[in-house]
Amino acid sequence: MKRQHARTTWVRRLGLALSLLSSTPLLMGVARADDPNRAPTQWPIDHVVVIFQENVSFDHYFGTYPSATNPPDEPAFSPKPNTPAVNGLSPGLVSNNPNAANPKRLDRSQAVTCDQDHGYTDEQKAFDAGLMDKFVEFVSGGSCTDKTLVMDYYDGNTVTAIWNYAQHFAVSDNFYNTVFGPSTPGALNLIAGQTHGATPPDIADNVISGSVIGDPRPLFDDCSPATTTKIAMSGHHVGDLLNAQNVTWGWFAGGFTPSGVVNGVAVCGTAHQNIAGATVTDYIPHHEPFQYFQSSANPHHVPPSSTSMIGKTDQANHQYDLQDFWRAVQAGNMPAVSYLKARAFQDGHAGYSDPLDEQRFLVETINQLQNRPEWNRTAVFITYDDSDGWYDHVMPPIVSHSNTAADALTGPGACGVGKAGAYEGRCGYGPRVPLLVISPFAKSNYVDHAVTDQSSVLRFIEDNWFLGRIGNQSFDALAGSLETLFQFDQGPRTGRLILDPATGLPTSD
Numbered sequence: 001m002k003r004q005h006a007r008t009t010w011v012r013r014l015g016l017a018l019s020l021l022s023s024t025p026l027l028m029g030v031a032r033a034d035d036p037n038r039a040p041t042q043w044p045i046d047h048v049v050v051i052f053q054e055n056v057s058f059d060h061y062f063g064t065y066p067s068a069t070n071p072p073d074e075p076a077f078s079p080k081p082n083t084p085a086v087n088g089l090s091p092g093l094v095s096n097n098p099n100a101a102n103p104k105r106l107d108r109s110q111a112v113t114c115d116q117d118h119g120y121t122d123e124q125k126a127f128d129a130g131l132m133d134k135f136v137e138f139v140s141g142g143s144c145t146d147k148t149l150v151m152d153y154y155d156g157n158t159v160t161a162i163w164n165y166a167q168h169f170a171v172s173d174n175f176y177n178t179v180f181g182p183s184t185p186g187a188l189n190l191i192a193g194q195t196h197g198a199t200p201p202d203i204a205d206n207v208i209s210g211s212v213i214g215d216p217r218p219l220f221d222d223c224s225p226a227t228t229t230k231i232a233m234s235g236h237h238v239g240d241l242l243n244a245q246n247v248t249w250g251w252f253a254g255g256f257t258p259s260g261v262v263n264g265v266a267v268c269g270t271a272h273q274n275i276a277g278a279t280v281t282d283y284i285p286h287h288e289p290f291q292y293f294q295s296s297a298n299p300h301h302v303p304p305s306s307t308s309m310i311g312k313t314d315q316a317n318h319q320y321d322l323q324d325f326w327r328a329v330q331a332g333n334m335p336a337v338s339y340l341k342a343r344a345f346q347d348g349h350a351g352y353s354d355p356l357d358e359q360r361f362l363v364e365t366i367n368q369l370q371n372r373p374e375w376n377r378t379a380v381f382i383t384y385d386d387s388d389g390w391y392d393h394v395m396p397p398i399v400s401h402s403n404t405a406a407d408a409l410t411g412p413g414a415c416g417v418g419k420a421g422a423y424e425g426r427c428g429y430g431p432r433v434p435l436l437v438i439s440p441f442a443k444s445n446y447v448d449h450a451v452t453d454q455s456s457v458l459r460f461i462e463d464n465w466f467l468g469r470i471g472n473q474s475f476d477a478l479a480g481s482l483e484t485l486f487q488f489d490q491g492p493r494t495g496r497l498i499l500d501p502a503t504g505l506p507t508s509d
Contacts, residue, residue, distance in 0.1 A: 039245060039246065039247045039336060039465055040465075040466065041464050041465060042463055042464050042465075042466065043441075043464055043483075043486070043488050044377060044441065044488060044492070045377060045378070045379045045439070045441070045464055046336060046374070046377040046378070047334055047335070047336060047337075047338070047374050047377060047378040047379070048336070048337050048338070048378075048379050048380075048381070048460070048461055048464065049338045049340060049369065049378060049379070049380045049381070050190070050337075050338070050339045050340065050380075050381045050383070050457060051340045051342075051362065051365065051380060051381065051382045051383075052187070052190060052339060052340070052341055052383065052384070052385060053342065053347055053348045053358060053362075053382065053383070053384050053385070054183065054287070054347040054348045054349035054353065054384060054385055054386075054388075055115075055116075055118065055183075055348060055349045055350055055384065055385065055386055055387065055388030055390075056348055056384045056387065056388065056390065056433060056434060057387035057388065057389075057390040057391065057392040057431055057432060057433060058086075058088075058173060058175075058392050058394070058432040058433055058434050059088060059089055059103070059153055059390070059391055059392040059393060059394075059432075060152075060153050060154065060387070060388075060390035060391070060392070061153070061154055061159050061162060061355075061434050062086055062088055062163075062166075062171070062173065062434060063088045063089035063103065063153040063155075064088060064089055064105075064153065064155050065086050065088055065155075065156070065163060065166065066079035066083045066156070066163065066166075066167070067079070067155070068155040068156035068157050068163070069105060069107075069155055069157060070157060071107065071157065074107060074108050074157035074158070075157055075160045075503040075504060075505050076157070077155070077156030077157060077160055077163055077164075079167065080167055080445055082445075083167065083445055084445070084446065084447040085447070086171070086173040086447050087173045087174070087394060087449070088173070089103055089153065089393065093393055097151070098131065098132070098133040099132075099133050099134070099135050099136055099151060099391065100136040100137065100148070101136055101148035101151050102151065103151045103152055103153055103391060104148075104151065104152045104153075105152070105153060105154070105155060106152050106153065106154050106158065107157065107158060108157065108158045108356065111154075111158060111275065111354040111355050111356045112274070112275065112276045112354045113144075113149060113350045113351075113354070114141045114143045114144040114145075114149065114350065114351060115141050115143065115144075115349070115350045115351030115352075115388065116139055116140060116141040116144070116149075116150050116350060116388045116389030116390055117138070117139040117140065117141055117142065117389045118139065118181070118182045118386050118387060118388050118389040119139075119181065119182065119205075119214070120179075120180045120181035120182070120185070120213035120214065120406055120425075120427070121213075121406050121407070121408050122138045122139050122389070123138075123139060123180045123181065123387075123389065123430065123431060124180055124407060124408040124409040124415060124427060125137075125138040125139075125408045125409075126138040126139045126389070127395060127409060129409060129410050129411075130395040132392075132393055132394075132395055135150050135151060135389070135391045136148055136150060136151065139389030140389070141350075141351075141389070143351070150389055150390060150391055151391045152390075152391075153390075153391075154355055158355050158356070159355050159359070159504070160359070160503060160504025160505060161359045161362060161363050161499050161501075161504030162359070162362070162382075162434070162436065162504070163504075164497065164499060164504060164505070164506060165366075165382070165436050165438055165497070166436060166445075166447075167445050168444060168445065168497045169436060169437055169438045169439065169442040169443075169444065169446075169497075170436065170437045170442040170443045170444075170446040170447075170448060170485040170486070171434065171435065171436050171437075171446070171447055171448070172434075172435040172436075172437075172447070172448040172449075172450070172452060172482075172485065173432075173447055173448070173449060174394075174432070174448070174449050174450060174451050174452065175383065175432065175433060175434070175435035175452045175453065175456070176396045176397075176428070176429035176430060176431065176432050176433065176451075176452070176453045176454075177189075177385075177386055177387065177396075177428065177429065177430030177431050177432075177433055177453065177454060178193065178195075178428050178429060178430065178453045178454045178455050178475050179195060179213075179400065179426050179427060179428035179429070179430050180213075180409075180427050180428060180430035180431070181212075181213050181214065181386065181430065182214060182215050182385075182386050183215055183286055183287055183385045183386055184212050184214065184215045184216065184286050184289070184292075185212050185213065185386075186384070186385030186386045186454055187286075187287060187288075187289035187385055188212060188233065188289050188292070189453075189454040189455050189458075189475060190289065190339075190385070190454045190455070190457060190458065191237045191238050191239065191289050191290065191339075191458065192233075192235065192236065192237035192238065192289070192458070192470060192474060193454075193455035193458050193459075193470055193474035193475035193476040193477075193479065194235055194237075194470065194472065194473070194474045194475065195211045195212040195213075195425070195426055196210050196211045196212075196235075196423040196425070196426065196472075196473065197210060197233050197234040197235040197472075198210055198211065198212050198216075198231045198232070198233055199231060199232045199233075199234065200231065203216060203229055203231070206229050206231070207231060207425075208404045208405070208406045208424070208425040209404055209423070209424035209425045210423065210424075210425070211423055211424060211425030211426050212231070212233075212425075213406055213425055215286045216228070216229040216230060216231040216286070217229065217230045217231075217285050217286050218230065218231070218232075218285055218286065218288065218289075218291035218292040218297070219231055219232040219292070220232065220291050220292070220293070220294055220297030220299045221285045221288070221291040221297065221299060222258075222265045222266040222267075222268075222299055222300055222301065223258075223266060223267070223268035223283060223285050223301065224285045224286075224291075225285075231292065232292060232293075232294065233292040233293050234293075235293075235470075235472055236470050236471070236472070237289075237290070237293060237296065237470070238337070238458055238461055238462070238467070238470075239290060239293075239295075239296045239318055240295060240296075241462065241467035241468065241470070242336075242337060242461075242465070242467065243313060244467075245465060245466070245467060247336045247337065247465050247467075248311030248312055248335040248336045248337070249311060249318055249335050249336060249337035249338065250310060250311050250318045250319070250320050250324070250325070250328075250335050250337075250338055250339070251288060251289075251290050251318065251319055251320065251339040251341070252320045252321065252322045252324060252325040252338060252339065252340050252341065253283060253287070253288050253319075253320070253321065253322060253341040254282050254283065254321070254322040254341060254342050254343030254344070254346070255268055255270045255271075255281065255282025255283030255321070255322075255343050255344070256268070256283055256288075256301055256319065256320060256321040256322070257270070257301065257303065257321040257323070258300075258301045261300075264300070265300070266299075266300050266301040268281070268282070268283040268285075268301070269281065270282045270283070270343075272343055272345045272346075273345065274345040274352065274353060274354060274357050275354060275356055275357055276354070278345075278352065280343075280344045280345040280352045280353070281344060282343040282344055282345075283343075283344070284344055287341060287344075287347075287385070288319070288341065290318065290319055291319065296317060296318060296319065297317065297319065298315075298316055298317045298318075298319035301319075302315050302316060303315075303316060303320075303321075303324070304316040304320060304324060307327050307328060307331045307333065308331070308333060310324055310325075310327065310328040310333060310335065311328060311333065311334075311335030311336070311338075322340065322341065322342070322343070325338055325340060326368075329368075329372060329374075334372070334374050336465070337461055337465075340365065342358070342361045343361075345357055346358055346360065346361035347361075348384070349388070350388055350390075359501065359504050360501040360502070362382065363499045363500070363501040363504065364501050366380060366438060366499075367498050367499065367501075370496045370497070370498065371496070375440065375496075376440050376492040377492075378439060378440075379437060379438075379439040379441065379442070379460075379486070380437070380438040380439060381435065381436070381437060381438075381457055381460075381482075382434070382435070382436040382438065383433060383434065383435045383436070383454070383457065384433040384434060386430075386431070386433070387430075387431035387432070387433055392431055392432045394432045396428070396429035396430060396431065396432060397429055397451060398415065398416055398427070398428070398429065399428065399429060399475075399478055400415075400422070400426045400427060400428045400429075400475070401415055401416035401417055401418045401419065401422070401427065402415045402416075402418050402424045402425055402426055402427040403415070403417065403418045403424065404424050404425050406425065407425075407427050409427055415427030422473065423473050428453075428475075429453050435452070435482075437482065437485040437486065439486065439492075440492030440493045440494075441486045441487060441488055441490075441492055441493075442485060442486055442487075443485060443486065443487050444493070446485065448484055448485045450480050450481070450484050451480050452479065452480040452481070452482060453475065453479060453480070455474070455475040455476045455478075455479040456479040456480050456481065456482050457482070458470075458474075458476050458479065459476045459479040459481065459482075460481070460482045460483075462476060463481075463483075
């Protein structure tokens with residue numbers, strides 16, 4: 001009787017388990033029961049969307065969060081009760097800063113500014129071995145008449161949408177550029193956790209000891225200007241790992257579709273005007289990291305063979321125009337992993353873009369995503385390629401030392417003492433930049449303090465789809481986990497946060 005009872009209990013438990021399996025599409029670690037062709041995931045996330053913006057330090061956008069000045073002629077921001085504090089600008093840092101100038105608030109009328117200096121060497125000099133007190137001297141913009149501008153910041157009356165997203169979802173105040181330097185190193189670390197492997201291995205101000213420290217253009221891109229320095233990258237990236245597991249993916253860049261073809265060479269000439277009336281070319285080649293790798297490049301910017309092939313390997317080789325993302329989404333063919341790059345006038349880069357043009361892009365994108373049936377299984381990451389040199393008061397943990405002529409953090413030619421066999425030219429972590437997680441599974445009104453970096457986004461994708469690691473000293477092996485910004489032990493939240501793209505204020509919640 002005991003044996004029969006045990007057998008009956010086991011059968012009942014098995015039946016319950018099978019019942020749960022058939023009725024629970026969000027079961028982790030297995031294929032979704034309602035779509036057996038969907039790749040298995042560790043968490044209930046079938047779609048990751050990475051919105052990769054340009055050139056913002058954490059203090060530049062979040063220095064006084066959640067306290068906004070709220071002048072009468074600007075959108076007002078009122079924080080929720082019990083909003084957690086960020087590691088931002090204390091009263092002492094605002095009124096008695098160790099730099100040559102104190103930080104000042106920029107209002108909406110000052111959304112368009114000059115560009116700051118964000119070179120690999122100059123940023124290290126500005127950090128001054130952790131004293132964080134030489135920003136005016138070393139990273140103020142060459143075109144800026146007011147050199148103290150580099151210290152300044154916006155609050156929730158200008159970056160209103162971003163602050164509202166932080167209120168309703170999750171933000172990190174301890175997220176860093178993987179290494180010091182400008183756009184290309186940040187973009188490469190996002191997809192590969194790696195800036196080493198460049199050919200040629202040494203180019204003044206661009207590549208040193210085989211590691212990228214500047215903004216050379218991708219060799220495998222017709223739209224890289226003929227007069228610029230070009231490089232190719234070796235090694236692997238996340239696209240290679242996704243292809244190996246048949247997981248759909250793509251990089252979607254505004255302006256990628258050619259405006260014309262001359263002698264078989266694509267021309268990227270589409271442009272838009274920013275709020276200041278300046279005409280800005282949409283596509284910037286060195287903001288497209290997959291074009292540096294021959295395995296993933298689409299040199300002639302050819303379109304996908306069909307909408308159904310977006311995200312799969314065909315003539316486009318996973319490199320697309322931003323409009324192709326929406327074509328796929330509207331067809332019910334949203335890739336598992338999508339990187340979205342705004343047209344340049346909306347990417348937030350000082351000098352040719354601004355927070356208000358950027359806000360319109362972010363809000364219109366996220367509003368549309370929230371109204372899709374895929375939303376309940378989606379995670380959106382918003383982050384940035386570099387800090388632009390804008391002041392941030394936090395000294396990053398230095399997990400990668402380097403001793404090249406381009407290093408200067410702890411003295412001439414020094415970023416600590418490099419380890420034997422470690423790749424040089426990768427001093428980091430670099431400056432602190434914003435990271436927001438927008439998802440039905442994101443914690444609400446939450447500030448995460450765990451140390452993470454650009455390669456943590458790579459690691460999240462690797463872990464969710466069981467891809468393994470890049471290897472070859474990729475920073476993904478060191479990256480902190482972004483799982484703490486989520487709560488996966490509960491079902492997805494049902495609410496939506498729909499914002500006004502002009503004001504950044506909620507229209508419905």
